[in-house]
Each structure stands twice: as structure tokens, then as C-alpha cells.
Ligand SMILES: Nc1ncnc2c1ncn2[C@@H]1O[C@H](COP(=O)(O)OP(=O)(O)O)[C@@H](O)[C@H]1O
């Protein structure tokens with residue numbers, strides 16, 4: 138005797154809709170479990186995607202040199218923001234160009250300065266660098282030119298300004314070729330940056346870029362904040378990293394007083410950290426799924442004892458133990474699948490909400506999570522209904538019928 | 542008598558059904574032997590607690606004997622497994638209860654449909670079977686009502702429709718009029734007797750002497766034993 142699957146579904150549905158309060162409660166438990174898994178993984182993945190994207194926008198095949206030695210010798214993101222024990226100099230930067238595997242080198246200084254034109258002024262982030270910077274960072278100039286190629290130690294008074302600064306200082310007037318004041322010096326505007334150059338820590342739209350030697354004069358320093366080195370290819374990254382470390386060490390009387398990181402390493406460190414975070418968060422959410430499963434088991438146990446007379450009747454009408462088990466398991470599975478689908482919808486809506494609130498965060502739940510969570514919900518429903526189903530199937534028809 | 546055994550529908554030999562209640566042994570059925578032919582109309586009477594329901598449950602495979610053998614249609618049913626017994630309950634036996642036992646969230650038609658669903662009968666054929674069944678019992682226009690929208694008599698008629706929709710050979714009824722007023726009870730008995738006329742074997746437990754006497758064979762039970770077995774030639778109102 139084989140039950141038709143449509144009949145099973147219909148019977149389960151009637152059983153569930155016959156007890157609306159309990160059914161809604163169960164759906165809610167399952168939906169919260171599934172929804173939180175989806176939202177939390179979307180959040181974790183979003184954070185990871187955000188950080189990865191930011192680093193990728195730094196440019197590819199990048200090796201970054203900064204002063205200070207990280208204790209572990211490995212990648213320590215904190216070390217990037219440490220104080221400077223020994224200066225990195227322009228000559229250090231120049232020395233790094235002496236390898237065929239190095240495509241470009243760009244020194245970098247960063248400071249905060251006041252720029253003004255006539256009565257208008259504002260504080261901006263000032264970047265001091267060279268013509269190489271444009272290619273290394275994959276920036277684009279909207280209007281005019283980037284810094285010209287010239288001797289690295291020449292403090293030529295030219296500036297490339299971000300489009301926002303242009304708007305604020307010049308308004309509708311022409312900015313290219315005009316002069317503006319940076320600190321106590323005058324610079325001629327030779328280029329305007331577009332908005333696409335956005336990367337970690339620096340918003341190019343609100344920065345001005347001047348030759349590194351001029352920046353050092355303004356900041357009254359001999360040192361550099363960073364040296365960015367671009368390897369010729371991906372395969373050259375490891376070599377260039379070693380080369381940079383050795384070269385600077387040789388120049389600094391054998392002191393290993395700089396940290397050289399590859400963008401790859403930084404990226405994969407962040408990737409690892411945030412990946413672990415996503416997993417942890419998924420684990421926590423999975424616990425709520427298990428709780429939902431146990432709830433479902435209890436509800437089905439109650440359902441079985443509440444419906445003992447009905448199960449007895451079905452037996453009297455000729456239901457086999459297998460059919461009774463099938464009906465109970467189907468009911469629990471229907472419950473958990475419905476709950477999971479509602480949870481999935483809520484979770485996806487939640488992720489969408491996060492994306493619209495934080496447009497920079499690509500908060501998408503990975504598809505493997507969605508599949509896993511649906512699968513888990515199904516398994517939970519099946520697993521936790523087996524015990525109640527076995528109890529129901531084992532009932533003697535006569536004693537089951539006698540109970541009301 | 543031996544050759545008659547092959548035409549017997551039901552053959553009970555030395556059936557015991559004992560219950561252990563605390564340290565007391567209750568002999569609900571005590572060495573019951575019974576031979577029932579196809580198409581008989583049997584009433585079972587007796588005082589409360591004399592074992593009538595226990596006997597009927599046993600005949601309906603809702604309960605197992607402690608000892609003895611039970612042949613139904615020449616099959617030793619006590620040796621069958623749960624699945625095979627379920628199969629027999631579905632196909633060969635109809636059961637009508639005093640409390641109706643309808644599923645409250647299902648309509649009359651859906652209640653009648655249950656045995657067909659369990660048997661895996663295709664949907665179109667179910668319709669073909671249910672409609673005339675409800676029609677014959679005068680509840681066709683109540684097909685889509687839930688049990689709580691039906692009177693007691695109507696509920697019992699739905700229950701009879703459900704018990705007979707698989708066209709079983711034997712119909713067991715445990716005080717089918719016990720929860721009905723006199724008029725509805727009369728109607729239900731008339732319906733059951735109509736089924737007997739169509740060849741079904743009816744075994745009915747009743748408290749009502751008048752109703753019991755309408756059967757062509759009247760069994761009396763006392764303390765778990767068959768105490769009297771009376772045959773009359775014809776059934777009908779006396
Ligand atoms: N499940 C059971 N457990 C213990 N005793 C039972 C059980 N079922 C029936 N009995 C006992 O068996 C005897 C017969 O019961 P029953 O067949 O219901 O009587 P009747 O239907 O004739 O009133 C009674 O004494 C009853 O108490």
C-alpha cells in the first residue's frame with residue numbers, strides 16, 4: 138500500500154493548519170534560525186568582500202615597505218600604523234628601482250595641510266609622491282595631467298587636486314593652470330582627479346597630490362611614510378619582497394628596521410580573519426537551527442500524544458506502521474521546510490537591507506550557505522521527527538483509540 | 542461440522558484475552574470459540590464489562606488475543622505481522638464506533654476518503670467510490686461539512702460510509718447507536734440492515750434489547766464467556 142505523495146502533503150498540511158498557534162511558533166523558530174544564518178554569513182562575506190575590494194584597489198603585484206619591524210616577522214596589520222623607529226628616505230626608494238623585476242617604485246608621504254585660494258580654504262589630506270603613483274594605484278586623471286616625470290628630489294610647485302577640492306575652492310571657475318596655496322607655499326594646479334580613485338584610508342577626491350620633495354619640505358621631514366613597489370609580474374612578488382628587504386637592510390647598516398609586506402599576504406590575512414569570523418558567526422547561527430530542531434521534536438511529540446486517538450483511528454482504517462511514520466515525518470519536514478523558506482526569504486531581505494544601508498558592503502550570503510541551511514533544515518526536520526514517528530507507529534490501535 | 546469450516550468467514554478457537562491490572566488478572570475473554578458464516582447478522586449483548594468490546598476489537602484486529610487462534614477468510618490472522626494486519630483492516634474489515642471517531646479537521650467526504658488514501662487508490666477512482674457511498678447514506682449534500690457541523694446521526698452515517706467504502710466482507714459495530722437519540726438510532730440500524738441485505742457480515746454490540754433481537758443470531762456474553770447463542774430465521778422489526 139503506497140500513499141500518494143500529494144495525499145501525504147495534503148494530510149500534513151491539514152494537520153499543521155489544524156493547530157495554527159503551534160505551527161506558527163515552530164515556523165518562527167525555524168525561520169529565525171535559518172534567517173540569522175543567512176544574514177550573518179551575508180554580513181561576514183560582505184565585510185570580507187569590502188576589505189578584499191579595498192586592498193585590490195591598491196593595485197596588483199604590490200609590495201609595500203614601511204618603517205618599523207613587526208615583531209613576529211609575519212604579517213601584522215597593526216605594524217602598518219606603528220611609529221617610525223628609523224627613517225625611510227628618498228634614497229631608499231631610489232635604491233629599490235635597481236632590479237629588473239621591479240616595474241615601478243613610488244615613494245609616499247602623507248600629511249594634513251590647509252589649502253586655500255583667496256578667501257576659501259580647507260584642510261585636506263596631502264599625498265607626496267611621483268609620476269609612478271598614478272600607474273601603481275590605477276588612478277585616473279579626469280582633467281589635465283598627473284605629476285610629471287622628473288628628478289625625485291625636485292620640489293616642483295605643482296599639484297593634482299581631487300574633484301571635491303576643486304569644486305570647493307574654485308566653484309564654477311577654471312582651476313587648471315591656476316594657483317593655490319598649500320601651507321605657506323604656492324602651487325599651480327596641473328590636474329584634477331576623478332572619483333574612481335578610492336582606496337583604503339584615502340579618498341582621492343578630497344586629497345591633493347604634490348611631488349614628494351615638495352611634500353617633505355611642507356612637512357619638514359626627510360623621511361617617507363611608505364615606499365610602494367610594483368613587481369613586474371605575480372611570480373616576481375616574492376623575489377621583489379626579498380629584494381626590498383635585503384636592499385634596505387644593506388642601506389641601514391644591516392638593521393632589519395623596515396617591514397615589507399606583499400599585498401597578497403595582507404589580503405590573505407584579512408581574508409583568513411574575516412573568513413574565520415564568518416564561520417564562527419555561522420556556527421552560532423547553526424546552534425539556533427539545532428534549537429529549532431529540538432523544538433520541532435518536542436512539538437511533534439506533543440502532536441503525537443495529542444493525536445493519539447487519531448493515529449489509532451488511522452490504524453483501525455488500515456494504516457501500516459510505516460505509513461504512520463511517514464505521515465509524522467512528512468508533517469515535521471513540511472514544517473521545517475516551510476520555516477526554512479520563510480527564514481531564507483527573511484534572511485535574503487535582511488541582506489538586501491544591509492546592502493542598501495551600507496552600499497559599500499557586498500553583503501551577499503554565499504550560495505553554499507543557502508544550500509547548506511536548507512539541507513540542514515530538512516535533515517533537522519527528518520531527524521528530530523523520527524522519535525515521535527516511531528512512538529506513533531508503535532501505538533496499539535485499540536489503546537490509542539480508547540484515549541480521547 | 543468440519544466441512545463447514547471452509548465456508549466460515551470467522552473462526553475463533555479458544556480465544557483468551559487477559560489483562561494484568563496491578564496484581565489482578567482480568568479475563569476479558571475466557572476461552573471463546575465462535576464460528577461465523579458469510580452474510581450473518583449477529584448482535585452481541587451482555588452486561589457492561591462482560592467483554593463485548595474486547596471481542597469486537599479482537600475480531601477487528603485492533604487487539605491481539607493472549608491465546609487461541611483466529612481465522613479470517615481462512616487465514617490465520619494471529620500469525621500475520623503488523624503490516625499484513627493493517628492491510629486486512631483496510632480491505633476486509635469495516636469498523637463503526639460508538640464515538641464516531643471522525644477526524645475533526647477533515648470534511649465528511651475527506652473522512653470517507655481516508656481508507657482509500659491509505660490503500661493508495663487513484664484520485665479519480667476515489668471520487669467514483671465516495672459519491673455513491675455518501676448518496677446511499679443520504680448525506681451527499683453534507684459532503685463538504687466538517688463533523689462539528691453535523692448531527693450525531695449524520696456523523697454516524699459518515700462513519701458507516703467510511704467503514705464500507707472499501708467494500709469489506711465484515712462490518713463490526715460497537716454500540717453504533719449508543720450516542721444517538723432513538724430516531725437516529727433507528728435510521729442507523731436500518732442502514733446497517735440494508736448492508737446485510739447486500740451480503741455484508743454484520744456483527745454489532747448493543748445494549749438495546751429490541752435492537753439486539755432484530756439480528757438473526759444473538760450472542761450473549763457474561764464474564765468474558767459466550768453464554769448464549771440464539772438463532773432466529775429472519776431479521777426485521779419484531
Ligand atoms: N486495556 C485494558 N486494560 C485492563 N482491563 C481492560 C482493558 N480493556 C478492557 N478491560 C477489562 O476487560 C473487561 C471487559 O471489557 P469490555 O470488553 O470493554 O467490556 P464491555 O464492552 O462488554 O463493556 C472489563 O472488566 C474491562 O475492565
Ligand SMILES: [Mg+2]
Pocket residue numbers: 593594595
Ligand atoms: Mg464496550
